Amino acid sequence: MASRTGCVALGHGCYAWIAGAAGWGMSNAGLITGHGASLLVDTLYDLRLTRTMLDALAPPAVAAPISTVVNTHGNGDHWFGNQLVAHAEIIAARGSIADMRQVGPAEMRALTSMDSPAGRFARRIFGRFDYTGVEPVLPHTVFDAEMVLNVGGTEVRLIDVGPAHSAGDTIVHVPQAGIVYTGDIVFAGATPVVWHGPFHRWLAACDLLLGLDADIVVPGHGPVTTKQSVREIRDYLEFVHAQATARFTAGMPAMDAARDIRLGRFADLDESERLAVNVHTVYRELDPSLPPLDGPGLFGCMAEVCPRV
């Protein structure tokens, strides 16, 4: 199952849409079907990708039309396709909606047209997406902390484990199926990026996932996996937090720390340049007076440490 892409049947009426390629923005989605209704987990980064995903998930949705959509968080690769499912009730955590208001398709178009290292880096990693025609459709329903849904007789639990990766991070648990859709709390085979933090919230989210009755883990990015990927993410976050803290304490500037840290057993994870953002987030936790970086600032940091730019 680990290498399958496209529509993957997981059993108990649950499906995953697994992106056919790795890399920035190549996100997954999910479908949980019940009797006469189903719930879609996330839309994708542009309309073409979202249409392809919806077409692939259409057969199981014939008898169980999509009545509910959950956006796991507010990064565009998990909600820019919302306009194609706007007939359904779209649900997200409060923090996720705040993120969506801050960075929508207009901001991504602006970032990817900047004439700067950040802009060039953003074009290189996001050039495969087409934000043309993307209209921001924000969720209709907001929840705090936890929400339990009945999707055609199937119990679906939404738990906001953020702020961690972003300002609000929802995991979608289907207890009777032993399946959890994690959004970007789990990247399988790629480097987690701590846009928001704090780190301890993400570690707590990993512990919550490890304690769930769920043998099948559908990550936000990468193949269908198991709790092993949750443990790897947790280990990476602990390692980076300790490494960055030691350098902060020694008085080393954040960018120097990002260049100095040797990733060891985590060096093979894709998108290792995210370390620059992660170190910055640790430094801000340790010194809240440090100013936050905006989008171009964050992508500029990664462009600096990314050897391929």
Ligand SMILES: [Zn+2]
């Ligand atoms: Zn994502």
